[in-house]
Amino acid sequence: MVKAIIYNSSTGHTSRYAKMLSEKLDIPCYTIKDANGKVNSNDEIIYLSWVCANMITGINKIKNKYNVKCYGVVGLYPKSEENTNNLIKTNNIEKPLFYLQGGLDYNKLNWLKTKILHMVGKYLEKENSNQSVQLAKIFENGADFVKEENLKEIVEFLEK
Numbered sequence: 363m364v365k366a367i368i369y370n371s372s373t374g375h376t377s378r379y380a381k382m383l384s385e386k387l388d389i390p391c392y393t394i395k396d397a398n399g400k401v402n403s404n405d406e407i408i409y410l411s412w413v414c415a416n417m418i419t420g421i422n423k424i425k426n427k428y429n430v431k432c433y434g435v436v437g438l439y440p441k442s443e444e445n446t447n448n449l450i451k452t453n454n455i456e457k458p459l460f461y462l463q464g465g466l467d468y469n470k471l472n473w474l475k476t477k478i479l480h481m482v483g484k485y486l487e488k489e490n491s492n493q494s495v496q497l498a499k500i501f502e503n504g505a506d507f508v509k510e511e512n513l514k515e516i517v518e519f520l521e522k
């Protein structure tokens with residue numbers, strides 16, 4: 363039985379998903395730090411975290427410590443099978459992984475990260491395909507895609 367959700371969030375999108383999921387499943391959610399002492403080493407947990415340069419942040423602190431039932435992985439890119447499979451492969455994931463589209467909040471990012479992401483946006487703009495131009499706008503202005511219905515798949519899996 364899943365005891366808790368442990369999450370890692372930098373600008374708040376993942377923590378909002380963690381809180382929504384916590385309410386839906388009626389189990390507590392903790393940051394990695396707060397989980398110490400509250401969640402036992404072998405307890406079954408759900409790990410929710412954000413993607414940085416294709417890496418699931420904080421995963422090394424979790425993988426060998428808890429019994430992970432599944433992952434909820436929050437990134438900016440739209441949900442696609444290709445992106446999800448890529449995350450599974452790059453991060454050596456052996457448990458079910460559910461992708462959740464997060465967002466981009468420039469008010470909460472430092473100067474360097476803002477600069478890097480704006481540069482990615484400019485690069486995408488030059489690619490000039492329909493999808494890249496749409497993505498470039500997101501990188502330019504920021505976005506918020508967090509919504510409860512994105513949790514449907516992970517909730518269905520957990521309630522099975």
Ligand SMILES: Cc1cc2nc3c(=O)[nH]c(=O)nc-3n(C[C@H](O)[C@H](O)[C@H](O)COP(=O)(O)O)c2cc1C
Pocket residue numbers: 370371372373374375376377412413414415416417436437438439463464465466467471475478479
């Ligand atoms: C430096 C940096 C690198 C990022 N790399 C990726 C990435 O590789 N793939 C992706 O989908 N999103 C990427 N993002 C977007 C974040 O995953 C997205 O903003 C997410 O919602 C952040 O979650 P949080 O608000 O819980 O921190 C990146 C963001 C930053 C700041």
